[in-house]
Amino acid sequence: QKEVEQDPGPLSVPEGAIVSLNCTYSNSAFQYFMWYRQYSRKGPELLMYTYSSGNKEDGRFTAQVDKSSKYISLFIRDSQPSDSATYLCAMSAAGANSKLTFGKGITLSVRP
Amino acid sequence: NAGVMQNPRHLVRRRGQEARLRCSPMKGHSHVYWYRQLPEEGLKFMVYLQKENIIDESGMPKERFSAEFPKEGPSILRIQQVVRGDSAAYFCASSPSGDTNYGYTFGSGTRLTVV
Numbered sequence: 001q002k003e004v005e006q007d008p009g010p011l012s013v014p015e016g017a018i019v020s021l022n023c024t025y026s027n028s029a030f031q032y033f034m035w036y037r038q039y040s041r042k043g044p045e046l047l048m049y050t051y052s053s054g055n056k057e058d059g060r061f062t063a064q065v066d067k068s069s070k071y072i073s074l075f076i077r078d079s080q081p082s083d084s085a086t087y088l089c090a091m092s093a094a095g096a097n098s099k100l101t102f103g104k105g106i107t108l109s110v111r112p
Numbered sequence: 113n114a115g116v117m118q119n120p121r122h123l124v125r126r127r128g129q130e131a132r133l134r135c136s137p138m139k140g141h142s143h144v145y146w147y148r149q150l151p152e153e154g155l156k157f158m159v160y161l162q163k164e165n166i167i168d169e170s171g172m173p174k175e176r177f178s179a180e181f182p183k184e185g186p187s188i189l190r191i192q193q194v195v196r197g198d199s200a201a202y203f204c205a206s207s208p209s210g211d212t213n214y215g216y217t218f219g220s221g222t223r224l225t226v227v
Contacts, residue, residue, distance in 0.1 A: 004154075006154070032214065034214070034215045036215070036218075041220075041223075042220055042221075043116075043203055043218035043219050043220045043221050044155065044203070044218045045218070046215040046216070046217070049214045049215050051214075088154055088155065090155075090215070097160050097167055097168045097210055098143075098145070098160070098207065098210060098216065099145075099157050099160060099168060099170075099171075100147075100155075100157065100215070101157070102147075102154035102155045102156070103154050104152070104153060104154040105154050
């Protein structure tokens with residue numbers, strides 16, 4: 001079993017839709033959870049991070065962590081064509097020298 | 113305030129040649145991380161370095177791969193005797209400390225193609 005599993009894609013939605021992206025993980029030591037966005041031929045860009053369980057909101061983006069279920073989600077409200085990118089979840093354990101373990105990524109396409 | 117700078121952006125090498133990938137961290141950052149992204153795969157950790165020290169190389173292949181971060185100059189990821197399977201995007205990230213559990217800044221990557 002992989003440490004981090006991410007829903008396979010690709011995902012195509014119409015503009016304005018609510019998007020839900022999800023990851024599950026198996027390592028109980030993970031405490032820090034991040035979402036990165038990667039445009040084609042670019043480096044990953046940190047979108048959001050959360051510590052332990054709970055929700056965090058930033059504009060149209062909401063990150064949710066459920067440590068009891070080992071499940072994290074990223075919600076995008078009012079999706080825009082500019083949101084079209086690959087989204088990667090990442091996580092790390094305390095004292096792990098900030099080493100990140102990534103999901104495979106899911107490619108999102110928002111149709112105008 | 114430049115971000116993490118990687119060069120070259122694209123690198124083509126024949127099988128058996130050496131590849132040298134360079135990473136200049138953000139100003140004030142002394143911690144560097146290298147990740148590899150294979151086609152259709154997520155990023156995989158390779159190595160974590162501080163100036164003049166390798167802190168964690170648990171993700172580095174045992175042979176042909178090495179990394180350094182000298183006192184002066186960029187961090188270098190070196191791949192000797194490249195093979196087709198080394199073709200990937202290599203990303204570098206930097207942080208001001210080694211306790212950056214809230215993510216760090218990545219460069220735009222070097223895309224290595226082995227022919």
